[in-house]
Structures are given as structure tokens and as C-alpha cells.
Amino acid sequence: MPKFLKILFASFLMIFSFFLVQACKDKNEKEALKAKGEKATFYIDETIMPMMEEQVSVFQSQRDVTINLVPKAETEILKMAQNEESGLMVMSRVLSDSEQRAFTNKKIVPKITQIAIDGIALIVNTKANDTVIDLQNIIDFMQGKTVANIKGLVFDNPNSSTINHMKKLASVKDVDNKNVFALKTSNEVIKYISENDGYIGVIGVNWMTQPMPDMQKFTSSVRVLGVKNVKSKPNSDVYYKPSQVNLSEGLYPLVRKIYMLNYEGNFGLGTSFVTFVAGATGQKIILKSGLGPVRLELREVKVRDNITTEKK
Template sequence: MNRIKQTPLLFIIIGVLFLSSCHKRYTRTDTTTSGIAQIAVDESFAPIIEAGINVFESLNSEAAIIPVYTSEQNVYDLLMEDSIRLVIGTRLLTGREQEIIEKRKQRIRSQKIAIDGIALITHKENKDTLLTINDIRNIMSGEIKSWKQINPDSPLDSLAVIFDTPNSSMVRYIQDSLCDKRPFGKNVKALSAGSSSPDITRVSSHDKVIGYVASHPNALGFVGVNWIANPVDTTNLSFIDKVNIVSVSSATKATPNNSYKPLPYQLALEVAHRESPREFPTGGYPLIRDIYIIITDASGGLPSGFFNFIAGDRGQRIILKSGLLPANRPIRLVHITED
């Protein structure tokens, strides 16, 4: 009789122990400075984020950040699938994406961390290094198919435009911001197929673009500016010498005086021009875009620690050193006038 009465109590004790063991099994052990976290990053920004990870891990010996560098589409797909809870890309979430995440009872935090410049590169033997925004638009649409249409004296003829992947943020930016969503011409191609699943072992498509342009005199390539920044130049006033860097003008005709390269101070001038056109009437390098870090993970974990690091002072210094314009670090622009 006593044994029967004790049975329910025994089941309760076993149940409590089982639930307790399950709770312990799934309790997170990471902190803002320790543990393992996987993040997804638009591969346009692989060099700069890799530099940030190296510094973060050197400061926090018990932390390991595992990056997946992939196309923009893959980055946001991973976030929406809840496979990864921290991403870095060039756009904020859409209203529909926010609804899906909020239904999972997750809090969304996002912050702009940098302004990127989209760099145009050409072969070292190509002497035509000045282009207008209208030139670029006509090249992308296929109206300009030859270098001789830009410069009749050019020894080059057919013009090949090279991108990273079909689903990249670079393609979306050019198509949306310059081409009014019109289709690209037949002379535009991507070097990588743009797989629906990220492959962290393959050679970056931006490296492929640089390599292709360096070996093909008629090519015009598009890459993120942090891929061409000179790593040994602490002044951020030069680029790698493997390819030419095109100067871009917003004017009707490109000249050396109105065309600019994607240097950090030229990115800052363009931002200032867009915010205060009267004070900064000429602007700077026109092909700029914002970079965001987005997190859906709970506060207190390693993803949150890396989020705060990249958005904070040290992370912003790394961004500036990598050739981009930090979004959360003051940049002083000084007018110099001749009397």
C-alpha cells in the first residue's frame, strides 16, 4: 500500500530530475567574451571583418568567431532560417523579414557600422581611368560595348564587365541605384555561379575579379574598396598596384579635377555633400553604400559581444584602417580656401 502511494511521488521526482538535466543540457555557456559563435558576412567585406575577428579573438582568448563569407542573398536567408543570428550586409531588414523574426519572439538590433565605396578596376595597361556615372550606366546597359566609345584613341576594343556573383550586393546596388532595375547588357558577367548554399572553402569571388582584370586588358571589374586598400599604407591614401583604380565623376564629362577615387576622405566628402549640399557643393566619390550589422540573438552571448565590438571604438578604427569610412567615429572635414 505504501509502495503504491509512493509511486506518484517517485514519478514526480524522476520527472523533475529529467527536466533539470534537459535544462542543463541546453543552457548556454557563452558570454560576450567567450564561447563559439557563427556569423554570416557579405563577402564584399571579408577582409575588413576578418581583421575585426582577429583583433576580437586576440583580446578574448576564449572566444571563437566562425564567419561564413557568402553572397548577400545567402546572408539574409541564413538569418531568416534562424541558422545564424548575426549578419553583416548592405541593407536593413524588410518589413516582412522583421515580422517573421518577431514571431519567433526574437529581438532585432541593427546598426550602421560603415560606408563602403564600390571600386572600379582596370588592367594596368589600360590608360582610360576616368569615367562618369553616365558612362558606367551606359556600360552596364550595353550601350557602350567598346573602350573606343569612351576614348576613340584607345588601343582596346571590346569591353568586358566583371562582377563577383549574380546574387551579390554589388549587382543589386548597380542595378537599383544606377540602372533603374533595367537588365544588364550581354557584356556583363559574373565570375562565380552564386550557389544557393554558402561554401566557405572556395576562393573569394572578389579575388577572382581582381585576378581576371589583372590578366585581361579589356576588362572592367567591380569590387568592394577594402579588397584593394593598400595594407601597408597607414594614411589610407593608396591602393594595391596589381590593377588600376578608376576615378569616377558625377559631372557630364570626367576630368582629373572632378573625378575621384574611393579613398576614405572622398567617401566622407560624398556623405557630407548629400547631407549638406550647400556647404559641400562638389561632393566626393559617388559610388557609396551603407554597411549594417544585424543581430537577433539574445543579449549576453558571444554574438552580442562581437556586435558591440564592431560598432564600438576599436571596431571603427579597424574599419577606417581597412579603407572604409566608419559610421560611428567622428570624421573632421576642413574647408581650405585661397585668399
């Protein structure tokens, strides 16, 4: 190619690139102005609230919008969905056909996005001798059987996803064991276990991987148990803790998927937030939170048995 043609071609590429970048910039600015001041409310399964709060913090730092997070127990979110009180949800399950009928009747097609891999943590007081437990023992206790070394199971909320998950696992509709009970929040469970030996707390693992600062005095007195799968081979002594790798590879027996459910029926702020959480930045936040990201390479992050604030 003659030299002048090369120069002409290079000049054309520079001009084209300039206008392409400018067009993208103008588009982004228009979208930002369009979204400015918008608000959206998501109803969040309380068990993953710490991670979602960090997602909102970063998202709002980049945009002049407001995302409201309302923590609710799973059963409460389901009722709100059936009554069309909620179109934006973050849960450890998707809606059944009957649960989403109100939206289906309006021809609203849901946008369902898996964003993370979560787990249910079993926690005990640090005074407990055991550091591991067979999941079958938890199932037996849920079914009303007597199990040595377990005084009681303590859940975060009577309507939470954790108790729903465990009831399904134990094949029980209602729990007759008086020593299986629920408090109101995950923090209350952590506090209770830190003060009572012999009980096992059942909470979302996110509350141990990202404990609130004011909870450190209680989390330092609890330990996360390793759990043996009921499907393990006889006489197997393999126990797994809910680390990121064990969650993502399905080795931890109390694993579950986290979904963002969008029943808005349009491409509003809710859709933008879901896209953010499912994107590179949002997935890095999930990685940092200790849960299993869906679209990023994993690193081994162990769940803290306890937290120490002592300086080395």
C-alpha cells in the same frame, strides 16, 4: 575646512576609489568567465571580408571566445535570414519588413548598428589608357548599350551586393548584356582584370585597400578608377576615387553603408562583438582598413592604384 577633515575626506575618497575599481574589475572578470568558451557565427557580405577578419583577430586576442565568419553573397544571406538560418549578419543594407518577418513573428527586435562607410570600386588593367570613368557609362552598359572602351563588366558573384547595387542603380531587373558577367570571388575578379585589358572589375573597395598577400602580384597590375557622379553638373570634370574622406563625405558616387544586424533575441556573444566593432578599437581597425569609420575622426587614405614591393 580644518586640516583633519581634509585628511579624513581624502582618505575616504581613496578607500571609495579602491572599492569602485575592485568592483569594476570583479564585474569584468565575471563577464569574461561567463563568456569563456562561447561561440558565435556571423554571415558576412564577402565584399568586406578582409576588414571583418581583422576585427575578429583582435577581438579574440582579448577574450577566450570564438567568432566564426562565414563569407556569403548578399542574396544567400537574405535567404538564410528568411529561413531563420542566420541571426547575425554583416551587410551593406538592412532587411526589409518581409525579409525579417520570421523574426518579427517571434517578437524578436533587431539590433541594427552601422559600423562603416564602404564603396564599390571599379578596377581596370594598368595597360588601360583611362584612369577615370563617368558613372553614366557604366549604367548605359548595364542597360545593354554600347560604350566605347568597355569590353565587359566583371562582378565578384552573380548574387553579390555589388551586382545588386549596380542593377538597382541602372534600373534593370535582369542584365541582358552578355558582356556583363560574374565570377565567384573578388580575388578572381582582380586576377581576371590583371590579365585582361579593356574589362572593368566591380568589387568591394576593401579588397583593394586590404589585399591578401598572395594577391599582390595581381593587384600590382590593376588600377582603381576615379568616378564621375551622374548627378554632376554638365561639363563637370570632377572625378572621385573611393578614399576614406570621399566615402565618408559622400563625394564618391558608389558609396554604401555597412551594418551589423543582430537578430539573436538576447545579449550574447554576438552583441559583445557588435559593441566591440562599433567601439573605439573596432572603429580604429576600420580606419586602418581604408573604409570610412562612423565614429572616428578621418584621415586621408588613398586606394592603391597598384602595389609595389620594390625597396627604395
